[in-house]
Amino acid sequence: MLFLIIKRILLGLITLFIVSLITFVGTEILPGDACTTYLERQAFGEQLEACYRRLGLNIPAYERYVSWAVNAIQGDFGYSLSGEMPIKEVLGPRIKNSLVLASVAIFIGIPIALILGIVTALWRDKLPDVAISTVTIFAMTIPEFISATLLILIIAIWLEWLPGIVIVPTDVSFFELLPNIILPVIAIAMIMTAHMARMVRSSVIQVMASEYVQMAILKGVPYWKMVFKHVLPNALLPAINVVALTIAWLLGGVVVTEVVFNYPGLGRLVIESISNRDLPTVQALAIILASIYVSINLLADLMTLMLNPRLKTLQIRK
Amino acid sequence: MKLDNIYKEEKKSNFAKVSDIIITMASRPSGFIGLSILVFHVILAFISPFIAPYDFKAINPSLMLQAPSAEYWFGTDDLGRDVFTRTILGGRTALTITFFGSLIALLWGGLLGIFCGLVGGKTDDIVMRIVDAFLSIPWILAMLLIVSLLGTSTEVLIPALGFFYGKGIVRVARAATHDVIAKDFIVSARARGHSNFSIIWNEIIPNVRDAILVEGAMRWSWMLLGFSSLSFLGFGVSPPTPDWGLMISNARGLMSFAYWSVIAPIVGLSSLIIGINLTADAFAKALGIDRSTKAPV
Numbered sequence: 001m002l003f004l005i006i007k008r009i010l011l012g013l014i015t016l017f018i019v020s021l022i023t024f025v026g027t028e029i030l031p032g033d034a035c036t037t038y039l040e041r042q043a044f045g046e047q048l049e050a051c052y053r054r055l056g057l058n059i060p061a062y063e064r065y066v067s068w069a070v071n072a073i074q075g076d077f078g079y080s081l082s083g084e085m086p087i088k089e090v091l092g093p094r095i096k097n098s099l100v101l102a103s104v105a106i107f108i109g110i111p112i113a114l115i116l117g118i119v120t121a122l123w124r125d126k127l128p129d130v131a132i133s134t135v136t137i138f139a140m141t142i143p144e145f146i147s148a149t150l151l152i153l154i155i156a157i158w159l160e161w162l163p164g165i166v167i168v169p170t171d172v173s174f175f176e177l178l179p180n181i182i183l184p185v186i187a188i189a190m191i192m193t194a195h196m197a198r199m200v201r202s203s204v205i206q207v208m209a210s211e212y213v214q215m216a217i218l219k220g221v222p223y224w225k226m227v228f229k230h231v232l233p234n235a236l237l238p239a240i241n242v243v244a245l246t247i248a249w250l251l252g253g254v255v256v257t258e259v260v261f262n263y264p265g266l267g268r269l270v271i272e273s274i275s276n277r278d279l280p281t282v283q284a285l286a287i288i289l290a291s292i293y294v295s296i297n298l299l300a301d302l303m304t305l306m307l308n309p310r311l312k313t314l315q316i317r318k
Numbered sequence: 319m320k321l322d323n324i325y326k327e328e329k330k331s332n333f334a335k336v337s338d339i340i341i342t343m344a345s346r347p348s349g350f351i352g353l354s355i356l357v358f359h360v361i362l363a364f365i366s367p368f369i370a371p372y373d374f375k376a377i378n379p380s381l382m383l384q385a386p387s388a389e390y391w392f393g394t395d396d397l398g399r400d401v402f403t404r405t406i407l408g409g410r411t412a413l414t415i416t417f418f419g420s421l422i423a424l425l426w427g428g429l430l431g432i433f434c435g436l437v438g439g440k441t442d443d444i445v446m447r448i449v450d451a452f453l454s455i456p457w458i459l460a461m462l463l464i465v466s467l468l469g470t471s472t473e474v475l476i477p478a479l480g481f482f483y484g485k486g487i488v489r490v491a492r493a494a495t496h497d498v499i500a501k502d503f504i505v506s507a508r509a510r511g512h513s514n515f516s517i518i519w520n521e522i523i524p525n526v527r528d529a530i531l532v533e534g535a536m537r538w539s540w541m542l543l544g545f546s547s548l549s550f551l552g553f554g555v556s557p558p559t560p561d562w563g564l565m566i567s568n569a570r571g572l573m574s575f576a577y578w579s580v581i582a583p584i585v586g587l588s589s590l591i592i593g594i595n596l597t598a599d600a601f602a603k604a605l606g607i608d609r610s611t612k613a614p615v
Binding site for chain 2: 011014015016018019022023026027137138141142143144145146149150152153157255256259260270271274275277282285286289290293294
């Protein structure tokens with residue numbers, strides 16, 4: 001068990017190491033370096049020299065990688081070209097804002113997804129299932145920018161219930177931020193909930209078809225007791241991984257939603273730093289988003305391990 | 319008698335097999351709807367240049383933001399261009415780029431996955447670590463970086479999309495290969511001294527083809543979503559080419575008084591993505607593969 005946990009953690013670290021290599025090599029082999037890309041037509045003479053010196057681009061690539069990696073581990077990602085300040089300081093409020101958005105969406109999304117998934121599975125192919133499944137298919141296939149745009153059009157413009165876009169500074173406090181995030185949260189939670197509900201549904205259906213549930217039915221265990229005691233605990237375990245992947249997607253992949261609502265989170269920083277051709281920030285974002293992805297998956301794996309008695313005994317036997 | 323039947327079953331031509339699958343797909347309501355939408359969009363993509371009533375790039379300031387009328391069915395946009403014309407033309411670039419992109423993704427992802435599944439060992443470990451690393455970088459960050467440094471031409475977009483949507487297929491193909499690799503026919507092919515290439519081509523591909531094709535079909539809809547998002551963010555098709563993502567992003571600022579110019583491309587893009595999705599689902603069910611437990615990777 002312990003060995004397995006250590007192995008998972010090591011694999012995660014190796015993945016992160018490769019990610020850092022990929023982002024470094026990637027920005028290295030694509031045409032232009034951070035300075036010429038950023039300065040564009042003014043990339044000559046004194047200005048270019050100064051930029052090179054600031055980023056330390058005049059030393060060999062592998063040395064630069066080592067020093068960058070050593071600093072990055074300590075939380076220092078270097079200097080943001082467009083922000084004119086250390087990347088650390090640019091990132092701080094952005095991460096906080098994205099976390100607020102994500103945690104509210106998760107907080108709302110997971111219970112709804114569980115209820116929808118269980119309802120659709122228990123009434124499989126009946127009216128509630130057909131209706132809810134149709135809606136979830138729509139919610140998860142339609143691109144984020146379309147559902148977000150439609151939300152703004154209907155709720156903000158036609159009904160005039162809520163403001164359409166977020167107009168707050170990046171470093172606003174939590175309670176000032178809250179009323180602004182309703183629409184972005186709905187847009188994100190919709191897609192997330194749809195994905196999770198479908199997963200829960202198929203998981204519950206699988207368990208319902210298993211032999212021990214059939215046995216319980218034959219023995220005359222009351223229906224709801226069977227559902228809550230025998231089906232759900234077993235059905236929700238595999239859902240943990242999907243929830244983790246969805247959360248990881250939520251933290252990194254909401255770029256488009258954040259742009260639509262003008263929300264000052266990590267996603268908009270991705271677009272801003274790429275439009276500004278600020279390669280050091282892009283590198284830092286790649287590493288941070290990848291670490292979030294890796295650690296959430298790791299957490300989900302560990303949780304599945306801890307909660308699954310079968311896996312535990314399996315490991316001991318081995 | 320019974321043997322005769324089995325023999326006939328195997329003698330079915332490829333054409334008959336494909337039409338069988340399509341009939342099975344269309345026999346479900348969702349599959350039928352999906353297939354009809356997809357066929358409609360493909361036909362539209364081919365004929366739209368011939369049926370478009372106006373020039374898609376003709377700017378006419380006197381016709382700015384006209385509401386839908388008999389003359390301009392979906393109204394006009396902020397530059398006085400006909401929204402109907404631009405909407406029926408808007409799917410061509412996206413369909414073409416993502417179709418070839420998914421072909422590339424299928425090919426490299428499928429082959430690499432099968433190869434890794436077959437050889438196993440160190441090579442497999444190393445390749446899978448790299449694939450994992452690529453999976454953990456958000457695709458949109460990588461795509462935006464590539465596009466902003468290399469440009470948004472088709473020659474950049476197709477391979478880049480093909481590459482980034484293929485890495486998930488590597489895993490699926492590898493898992494599917496693992497399922498067949500221990501079977502007797504592979505062991506006996508090894509014992510007969512067949513080369514890896516021959517085993518892959520004759521024994522593994524026929525057995526994992528279905529799983530990979532289904533995955534590819536699903537990737538196609540995700541790629542379309544990704545590509546439209548790029549266009550929406552201004553990193554995809556360059557104007558004045560009509561493209562739904564771009565049209566939505568342009569019309570968004572004006573939608574409080576000209577909602578028609580944003581609704582038309584939204585309907586176009588959503589229907590195509592839903593169509594491909596339903597088709598891919600029906601395709602999976604027709605081949606007997608359960609996709610519903612897959613996470614959104």
